[in-house]
Amino acid sequence: MEQTKRKIGDYTVLASFLIGEHEIALCENPDAPCEEVYLCGYIENNGLFERLTDCMVSDSYAEIATFYGERIAEKSEEVQKKIEDILRKVEGDREISANACKRVSYDERIEGKVIVLRGDVLRPEYRRSTSQLLLCTGGFGAQANARGRTCFATRLYDGQKTQCQRDDVLGVMPEELLPEWARTSLESLRREAKRETRGER
Secondary structure, three states: OOOOOOEEOOEEEEEEEEEOOEEEEEEEOOOOOHHHOEEEEEEEEOOOOEEEEEEEEEOOHHHHHHHHHHHHHHHHHHHHHHHHHHHHHOOOOOOOOHHHOEOOOOOOOOOOOEEEEOHHHOOHHHOOHHHHEEEEEEOHHHOOOOOOOEEEEEEOOOOOEEEEEHHHEEEEOOHHHOOHHHHHHHHHHHHHHHHHHOOOO
């Protein structure tokens, strides 16, 4: 069975690469003007449709392939610098495995608990404790015997609000086993939540 080709506008995606917050694409449109047959751009996806941005076009496949490789290298270096910055602040930022946390069943409520995301639902560069440890703040998926799947959460490392699926949760992390940076962040998030509840700024 022939695989469906990925199309964005009039271009067919020949190759794409995800790194950090970016997806870089190498594309072709045989019907475009000769100088625009090959394209390299970033793919933006809003959940409904995709579009290409910051594009470079050429009539030379080799030229666009070179540009594609350069963009991958550039964004990879940016990610590596971010990782190095994290490692300067967080000692031992490694992937958390199943035996390092407490497994949870679907009849348990996880709202208000520190959850650990499964490493295999994260891209390789994010398979680290700073991306895995989240404070679950709600969602239908966070309830016991939930019918829904979505869980709302706040990442402990940087306070970024996010969401995940209940199936993405590896387990919960007992607070006494949290690394120091995560305990400090958790305390800060809870103080902030109390202030918001009281209507303080």
